[in-house]
Every structure is written in structure tokens, then in C-alpha cells.
Amino acid sequence: MTQLTLKINGQSHSIDADPDMPLLWAIRESVGLTGTKYGCGVAQCGACTVFVGGLPVRSCSMPVSAVGADEITTIEGLKSKEALAVQKAWVKLDVPQCGYCQSGQIMSATSLLEINAKPTDRDIDLAMNGNICRCATYVRIRAAIHDAAKSLEG
Amino acid sequence: MIYELRKRGTSAMNIRSQNSSVATELPQAIARMSVEDATRLSRRSILKTGAAGLALGVYLARGGKAFAQQPPAASINITPNTFLIIGSDNTVTVLCKHIEMGQGPFTGMATLVAEELDADWSQMRADHAPSNPGLYKNLAFGVQGTGGSTAIANSFEQMRKVGASARAMLVSAAAAEWNVPAEEITVENGVIRHSSGKEGRFGEFAAKANQQPLPENPKLKDPSQFKLIGKEGVVKRLDSAAKSNGSAVYTMDINEPDMLTVLIARSPRFGGTVASFDASATKAIPGVVDVKQVPMGVAVYAKGFWAARKGREALKVTWDDSKAEKRGTGQLLSEFRMLSNTPGKVVKEEGAVDAEFAKGGGRIVEAEFVFPYLAHAAMEPLNSYLKWDGEKVVSRFGSQFPTPDMAVMAQVLGVKPENIDLKTILAGGSFGRRAQQTTHIAFELASVAKAIGPGPGVKVVWTREDDMRGGYYRPFALHRMRGLVRDKKIVAWTDTIVSQSIMKGSPFEAMTMKNGLDATVYEGSNEIPYDVENFRCDLHQVEIGVPVLWWRSVGHTHTGYAVEAFVDELLEAAGIDAVEGRLALMSKKPRHAGVLKAVAELSDWKNAKLAPGRARGIAVVESFNTFVAQVVELSMTDDGPKVHKVWCAVDCGVAVNPDIIRAQMEGGIGFGLGHILYADIPLEDGRPVSGNFDTYRSLRINEMPEIEVTIVQSTEKPTGVGEPGVPPIGPAVANALAKLGLKRPRQLPMVPGASV
Numbered sequence: 021m022t023q024l025t026l027k028i029n030g031q032s033h034s035i036d037a038d039p040d041m042p043l044l045w046a047i048r049e050s051v052g053l054t055g056t057k058y059g060c061g062v063a064q065c066g067a068c069t070v071f072v073g074g075l076p077v078r079s080c081s082m083p084v085s086a087v088g089a090d091e092i093t094t095i096e097g098l099k100s101k102e103a104l105a106v107q108k109a110w111v112k113l114d115v116p117q118c119g120y121c122q123s124g125q126i127m128s129a130t131s132l133l134e135i136n137a138k139p140t141d142r143d144i145d146l147a148m149n150g151n152i153c154r155c156a157t158y159v160r161i162r163a164a165i166h167d168a169a170k171s172l173e174g
Numbered sequence: 175m176i177y178e179l180r181k182r183g184t185s186a187m188n189i190r191s192q193n194s195s196v197a198t199e200l201p202q203a204i205a206r207m208s209v210e211d212a213t214r215l216s217r218r219s220i221l222k223t224g225a226a227g228l229a230l231g232v233y234l235a236r237g238g239k240a241f242a243q244q245p246p247a248a249s250i251n252i253t254p255n256t257f258l259i260i261g262s263d264n265t266v267t268v269l270c271k272h273i274e275m276g277q278g279p280f281t282g283m284a285t286l287v288a289e290e291l292d293a294d295w296s297q298m299r300a301d302h303a304p305s306n307p308g309l310y311k312n313l314a315f316g317v318q319g320t321g322g323s324t325a326i327a328n329s330f331e332q333m334r335k336v337g338a339s340a341r342a343m344l345v346s347a348a349a350a351e352w353n354v355p356a357e358e359i360t361v362e363n364g365v366i367r368h369s370s371g372k373e374g375r376f377g378e379f380a381a382k383a384n385q386q387p388l389p390e391n392p393k394l395k396d397p398s399q400f401k402l403i404g405k406e407g408v409v410k411r412l413d414s415a416a417k418s419n420g421s422a423v424y425t426m427d428i429n430e431p432d433m434l435t436v437l438i439a440r441s442p443r444f445g446g447t448v449a450s451f452d453a454s455a456t457k458a459i460p461g462v463v464d465v466k467q468v469p470m471g472v473a474v475y476a477k478g479f480w481a482a483r484k485g486r487e488a489l490k491v492t493w494d495d496s497k498a499e500k501r502g503t504g505q506l507l508s509e510f511r512m513l514s515n516t517p518g519k520v521v522k523e524e525g526a527v528d529a530e531f532a533k534g535g536g537r538i539v540e541a542e543f544v545f546p547y548l549a550h551a552a553m554e555p556l557n558s559y560l561k562w563d564g565e566k567v568v569s570r571f572g573s574q575f576p577t578p579d580m581a582v583m584a585q586v587l588g589v590k591p592e593n594i595d596l597k598t599i600l601a602g603g604s605f606g607r608r609a610q611q612t613t614h615i616a617f618e619l620a621s622v623a624k625a626i627g628p629g630p631g632v633k634v635v636w637t638r639e640d641d642m643r644g645g646y647y648r649p650f651a652l653h654r655m656r657g658l659v660r661d662k663k664i665v666a667w668t669d670t671i672v673s674q675s676i677m678k679g680s681p682f683e684a685m686t687m688k689n690g691l692d693a694t695v696y697e698g699s700n701e702i703p704y705d706v707e708n709f710r711c712d713l714h715q716v717e718i719g720v721p722v723l724w725w726r727s728v729g730h731t732h733t734g735y736a737v738e739a740f741v742d743e744l745l746e747a748a749g750i751d752a753v754e755g756r757l758a759l760m761s762k763k764p765r766h767a768g769v770l771k772a773v774a775e776l777s778d779w780k781n782a783k784l785a786p787g788r789a790r791g792i793a794v795v796e797s798f799n800t801f802v803a804q805v806v807e808l809s810m811t812d813d814g815p816k817v818h819k820v821w822c823a824v825d826c827g828v829a830v831n832p833d834i835i836r837a838q839m840e841g842g843i844g845f846g847l848g849h850i851l852y853a854d855i856p857l858e859d860g861r862p863v864s865g866n867f868d869t870y871r872s873l874r875i876n877e878m879p880e881i882e883v884t885i886v887q888s889t890e891k892p893t894g895v896g897e898p899g900v901p902p903i904g905p906a907v908a909n910a911l912a913k914l915g916l917k918r919p920r921q922l923p924m925v926p927g928a929s930v
């Protein structure tokens with residue numbers, strides 16, 4: 021067990037953890053932020069997506085000790101205008117069904133809009149195909165990303 | 175166990191057997207009756223006991239425990255308070271007797287209540303009802319539970335009455351307060367008004383309304399007066415916001431102080447048992463608290479998931495496989511093939527099918543269709559939570575079938591059912607998996623709690639691999655079909671099915687199977703929507719040691735494919751158009767014909783000009799009394815079929831929430847498509863091979879087609895939409911491939927070995 025300090029959503033958390041433990045469990049169980057989900061544990065589904073140093077990572081496959089001093093952002097800490105536009109579009113188009121994958125979807129969609137203000141369908145395919153939705157809400161995910169991009173045009 | 179169920183189920187079955195062949199999913203099979211039958215029945219029993227249907231306020235007074243976390247202090251429980259809580263802040267919370275697992279009952283139930291209550295949609299909220307079969311039974315089952323796409327069907331009248339009663343009581347309270355006749359009061363968008371200019375909101379009158387008598391038979395609106403039901407753009411899902419900001423709480427998110435996370439080492443082969451185990455290395459892992467043998471394996475109790483997982487990895491278990499299933503799917507397939515060439519037990523026979531084939535002439539078409547085991551693989555792997563002190567039990571999880579789940583917990587823990595506070599919470603999908611004929615999830619949870627004894631709460635977590643290799647699959651199935659086409663007519667049809675029963679060996683066997691045959695295996699194959707004079711459907715119901723379960727649309731997952739791919743092939747052999755040909759054979763099936771025509775029109779089936787390399791296929795399947803037809807347009811790529819667009823027509827009676835119906839069609843199509851293209855759980859020497867999404871390929875966004883849905887206008891009673899979107903997509907894809915000059919795939923998945 022090792023003492024580690026994680027900076028999550030602007031707050032510092034000291035935790036005592038196995039250095040090999042995936043970041044996912046530190047976020048969910050040590051810190052108690054449960055919006056980030058466990059879906060596969062092997063970087064296949066994207067349900068565990070968070071930002072580390074501003075970039076999306078699969079937290080199920082990153083050892084907690086590898087984070088270092090990088091800032092972590094979870095679904096609970098989203099603040100950028102892109103993130104808010106994405107969340108608004110998700111509600112407007114009633115994207116979620118069971119909802120379990122949607123934190124991960126929203127993290128990936130936010131990241132896409134932060135680097136590409138006007139994504140094409142192909143850009144969306146490339147950015148989002150690491151996120152599985154077993155309820156297959158993909159039609160609305162695509163529509164909501166376009167909708168969010170449009171709303172950001174002002 | 176589950177006496178209540180058995181009793182109701184038996185009587186219900188008699189009613190059902192006079193009816194047609196709808197009985198399908200367990201809950202339906204338990205009840206074996208239509209919603210109307212059940213409603214009549216329950217009304218009768220209400221009359222008998224003298225309890226007015228909605229005057230259930232006693233429940234709170236007597237057993238407030240189930241509401242430990244609600245209602246909030248400020249709110250007042252207006253009768254019928256078992257379904258409705260009106261807060262002093264004017265919010266109206268509907269307690270939903272069905273599990274919200276994505277299919278939308280929170281929004282659906284609230285729509286029905288709000289319509290008759292004349293509430294404003296913005297004041298509506300929803301939460302799960304606690305477990306109490308007396309109050310919250312599914313009127314189609316007689317027990318509390320969700321399945322068979324029954325939520326809206328069984329609640330349509332009941333929830334509207336709840337809203338209408340509450341409205342009448344609020345009006346009476348306002349009339350008394352203002353000293354005016356109730357008839358002069360109107361209610362609109364959550365505002366109660368009198369012509370004198372007096373007005374108020376629900377919150378102000380909730381307490382006084384609670385003192386008013388419950389209307390005997392509240393008047394319901396004429397459909398022409400509906401403002402929410404069937405309307406576009408007014409009703410939004412109640413759970414979208416919480417599911418878009420990370421605040422929605424699922425079983426996986428339960429994080430109680432002192433709670434232990436439990437992972438179980440289960441036999442790699444179905445039916446294997448623990449011969450011996452060595453937990454010394456496990457116990458040395460920091461965070462591991464205890465290790466116990468339980469009926470389903472060896473349980474590792476730890477502080478958190480990671481310690482439990484490391485602990486389980488360090489565990490050494492020797493399994494006794496003497497009773498385990500050791501056949502692989504290759505061997506099963508050879509056995510199925512042999513059987514399928516011999517006559518099975520006849521499910522349905524009409525005309526003189528053998529004589530017709532013997533006559534000679536015409537063209538005989540033969541086909542064998544093979545369907546793999548499939549896992550539900552809901553996004554949230556299985557899990558459950560329970561805490562007990564030796565007497566009282568608190569349990570929270572996505573229980574899709576609370577009444578039997580509660581019964582088995584009571585039995586294992588030796589407590590009275592009334593001492594169990596079970597509340598269903600949001601489930602991250604299910605597709606049937608969270609309701610089991612064996613109640614094994616609840617049994618496992620209670621066994622794990624019992625093994626370590628009263629005290630800290632236990633959360634049993636299944637890893638993705640546990641979930642995927644844990645059985646309860648869509649059964650492996652084979653259909654051997656034979657058809658005869660003469661003079662441009664289909665004159666004979668046989669379908670020999672080989673598969674495993676879902677009900678057999680379960681506590682429900684006695685009441686759910688007819689002549690020893692399980693309807694969930696043949697539903698859809700025994701009654702095809704086409705006029706074929708000489709017809710036979712027979713079944714070999716085989717015994718395999720692999721646990722199987724209903725999987726989103728149950729038997730229709732394979733019978734829909736077999737029937738619709740085969741009829742298309744026969745029509746092709748007869749040289750008749752797929753739409754015209756089907757319609758000509760549907761003389762007794764107007765609703766099938768209705769969706770077929772609707773989808774043909776929507777997709778411009780007749781005249782559409784397709785790009786080179788593209789082709790279209792069509793299929794129509796009824797399941798759970800809902801009719802769905804789909805047209806696909808696809809092309810072929812190195813990675814298998816690429817579906818560009820799907821047109822879908824659905825007839826589910828009165829459409830309560832059009833946008834949720836569309837969403838369920840979209841989701842059903844994507845779910846169905848992913849599985850017919852890619853999914854398979856092969857067994858090697860009895861061991862499931864696929865364990866995660868790298869070997870059980872799931873549809874991804876780049877594989878999702880564009881989808882256009884039309885809802886056929888109908889005044890028929892509403893029926894469900896959670897499952898019926900799934901069956902037509904597979905055969906529609908197969909039929910489009912045939913148009914490209916390829917063969918209709920005979921064995922699923924269409925892209926074998928499809929690991930990413």
C-alpha cells in the first residue's frame with residue numbers, strides 16, 4: 021500500500037492504495053465519485069473514461085500510481101463550455117436509456133468537441149467508437165454531438 | 175418457495191389456455207393471461223376483500239419502513255399515496271412499480287398519471303416503488319415484476335385512475351376550502367382554479383385532499399382530450415439529467431461505510447462444484463477480510479473491488495466436474511443436427527403436410543438455421559447489495575422480479591418476508607438478465623450474507639468476465655425448415671426445432687409448460703402470420719447443463735429469423751415480391767399487414783433507386799402483441815455486412831410516449847444487429863470461451879445505421895416496445911444479402927470469430 025495524492029476536479033485527495041490498483045477504483049471507491057463506471061476493466065467499453073491532464077483515458081486500465089501530479093477530471097467535475105453544451109444536448113434529445121455508459125460517452129464527446137468544434141460523422145465515429153452502449157443509443161449520441169456543436173457556434 | 179406465485183400462476187394459466195399463443199417470457203408464462211384477464215381478476219379480488227383499488231393509504235401508516243428515505247419531510251402523501259407523493263413544493267412523484275432499466279417506465283407511468291391529474295410535466299418526478307406484491311403487482315403476472323414488455327400494457331388504466339382519483343380529491347379539497355361547488359373548479363397544467371379568480375397549486379391542497387374520500391370510479395378522459403399521451407415534444411424522459419451528469423445511482427455505486435465487496439469464484443464449467451480450496455494466499459492480501467464457501471463457489475469478502483479481485487486471483491480451488499456439462503458447442507451442433515432429421519413432438523399441425531410433399535411437383539426448399547448461445551451483457555455487470563442484523567434485512571439492487579427474489583432471500587436467511595426491505599434501484603440494462611426463473615442472483619446474495627453472518631452490508635459484484643461466462647444465455651437453437659412452392663404458392667411448410675427449455679426444471683415448470691413443451695422455445699414458429707394450408711411445427715426439447723434464460727424478445731430471437739428468412743426464400747423461389755407476396759398471405763393478419771405496408775411506404779420499397787452494391791431486405795415479426803416491420807439497406811464489406819439505413823414501422827396500439835417508442839425501436843435494432851452480426855458464446859469442453867467485449871463483439875457507433883421510425887396510428891390497447899424492435903432486423907439483413915446474390919446466412923453470427 022502506498023500513500024498517494026490525487027487531484028480530482030480541483031480537489032486534492034490523499035489515499036492509501038495498492039499502486040497497481042486501477043485509477044477507476046480510486047475514483048469510485050477511495051474518493052467516492054461514482055459517476056465514472058466499471059463496464060469491462062480491459063479498455064474495451066469506455067464506461068470508465070476520465071480526463072487525466074486534459075486528455076481522455078480509460079481509468080480501468082491506468083494504475084493509480086501512474087497518474088502522478090496530473091489533474092483528473094470526472095463527469096462530476098465537467099465545467100468547460102463544450103461539456104455543458106454536450107450535457108444539454110444529451111438531455112434535450114433524451115439520449116440515455118439505462119444511462120450506465122453515458123458518463124463515458126459524455127467524456128468522449130466533450131473531448132472531441134474541445135479539439136474539433138465541427139466534427140463530421142466520420143470524426144464522430146473515430147472519437148466515439150471506443151465507447152460501447154449496449155442499449156445502442158448511438159443514433160441519438162451522434163445527433164446530440166451535432167446539436168452541441170451547433171449550439172457552440174453561438 | 176414462491177407459493178403466492180404458484181397459486182396465482184395456476185389459476186391464471188387456465189384462463190390463458192383458452193386464449194392464443196402469446197405466453198412467452200416467464201412472467202407472462204406465470205400468468206398465462208392477457209392484461210384484461212388479469213385486470214378483471216384483480217378487480218374481482220379487490221371487490222371480494224372490500225378494499226378499494228386505490229385506497230391503500232394504510233400501507234404507509236402500517237409499514238412506513240419501506241419509505242425510510244422518503245417521502246421528504248416536507249411532502250404530504252396524498253391518497254392514493256402508494257403510487258403518488260405530492261410535495262409541498264408542488265412536485266408530484268410517481269412510485270413506479272416497474273424497474274427502470276432504460277426502457278422508460280419512469281416516464282411512462284408518470285405520463286399516465288400526469289395526463290389524468292392535469293399536472294404540468296415540469297412538476298413530475300419518478301422513483302421506484304418498494305417491494306410489496308399486494309400493492310405493486312404487475313397486473314399481467316399477479317406478482318411484482320417487469321418483463322414481457324408489459325409495463326405500459328398492464329398499467330395503462332391503473333395509473334390513469336391513480337391520476338384521476340388524485341385530481342378529484344384535490345378538487346374536493348379546494349372546493350371545501352373555497353366553499354364553492356366542485357363542478358365549478360378546473361385543473362390545468364398543475365393549477366387549480368375557480369371562476370371567482372381563486373387559484374392554487376397541488377402542494378397547498380395535498381394534506382386536505384388526503385382527507386377526502388377516494389372516488390369509487392374516477393372518470394377517465396376521452397382520448398380526444400389527451401394532452402400528454404401520444405403527444406410529440408411535450409413529455410421528456412424524467413431520468414435524462416441524472417444520467418447525463420453522473421448522479422444516477424446504480425447498484426454498482428452503493429458505497430456504504432463498512433460494506434464488504436464480494437467476488438465469487440464460480441465453477442468454469444456449469445454444474446461443477448467445489449471439491450476443495452486453499453485460501454491462505456488470498457487471506458494474505460491487504461484488504462481481504464474473509465473467505466467462505468457458498469453454494470455457488472467460494473466467496474472472497476474484501477474492502478473494495480480491487481482487493482476482492484486480487485484475493486480471488488490468489489485463491490486455489492479444485493473443482494469437482496463429475497456432474498458438470500462438458501460438451502462443447504461443436505458437439506452440441508452435431509447432436510442437434512442428428513435430432514433435427516428425426517420427427518420431434520408436434521406443436522402444431524394443419525392440413526396434410528407429408529402427403530403434400532409426397533405428391534411431387536413444385537419446388538422443395540430446405541434450410542437449416544443455427545443460433546448460438548448469447549449473453550445479455552448489460553452495460554452494468556450483475557451485482558446486488560444486502561445488509562441484515564439477523565432479523566431485519568435491507569436490500570437494494572436492480573431486481574427485475576422482486577417478489578420471487580424476496581421469497582428466496584427470506585428462505586435462505588430464515589427471516590419473515592415482511593422483515594425484508596427490498597427496493598429495486600436503477601439498472602444499467604438487463605435485456606432479461608435481471609429476472610431469472612431460478613432467482614439465482616437473490617439466492618446468491620442471501621447465501622453470501624448468511625455465510626459471513628449478520629453485520630456489515632455485502633455487495634456482490636460480478637466482473638465482466640463473470641457476467642459473460644456466467645450462463646443464463648439465450649438458448650442454442652437449430653431450425654430445420656422445409657417448404658414447398660407450387661404454382662407460385664407456398665403449399666407446405668415444416669419447421670423442426672431443436673433447443674433447450676427455459677422453464678424446465680424451474681419452479682415454474684408445472685404451470686408454464688403444455689404437454690411438456692416450452693412455449694418460449696417455439697413461440698413465433700408455431701403460428702406464422704402466413705396462410706399455408708399444410709403446416710407442421712415440431713420440437714426436440716433437449717437437456718443441456720447450461721443455464722439459459724429469456725433474452726430480449728425470448729424465442730422470437732431465433733424463430734423470427736427462421737420464419738422471416740425462410741418465407742422470403744420461398745417467395746423468391748416462387749418469383750414473387752417480398753412485400754406483395756407476404757401481403758397476399760396475410761388475409762387473417764391485418765396488423766402485420768399494416769406495419770408491412772407502412773414500412774414499404776416509408777422506405778419507398780417499390781420505387782427506390784439504390785446505389786450500386788446496395789440491396790434491401792424486409793421482415794415483419796409480432797412479439798408481445800406488438801407488430802414491427804423493418805427494411806434494411808446494406809452493402810457488403812470485408813468486415814461483413816454494413817447496414818446503412820433501417821426503416822421501421824411499429825404498431826403497439828395506443829402510443830403513450832412516441833419518443834420512447836422510437837428510442838426503443840432504435841435501441842432494439844442496434845441491439846439485434848450487433849448480435850446477429852458478431853455475437854457468440856462458444857463453449858469448449860463445456861467452458862464458455864468469450865469473456866469480455868474483445869471476444870464478444872458489441873455493436874459500436876460506426877456500425878450503427880441511420881434509423882427512421884413510423885408509429886402506426888391505432889386505437890387498440892397499448893402494448894410494450896422494450897423487446898419487439900429486436901426480432902425483425904436479423905432476417906431483414908439476411909434477406910437483403912440474398913438480394914445481393916449472397917446466401918441468407920444459415921448460421922449466426924454472420925461475421926464469425928468476430929473479436930475486435
Ligand code: FES
Nearest residue numbers: 059060061066080
Ligand atoms: S471499464 Fe474501462 S474501458 Fe471498460
Ligand code: FES
Nearest residue numbers: 118119153154155
Ligand atoms: S444507455 Fe444503456 S448502455 Fe448506453
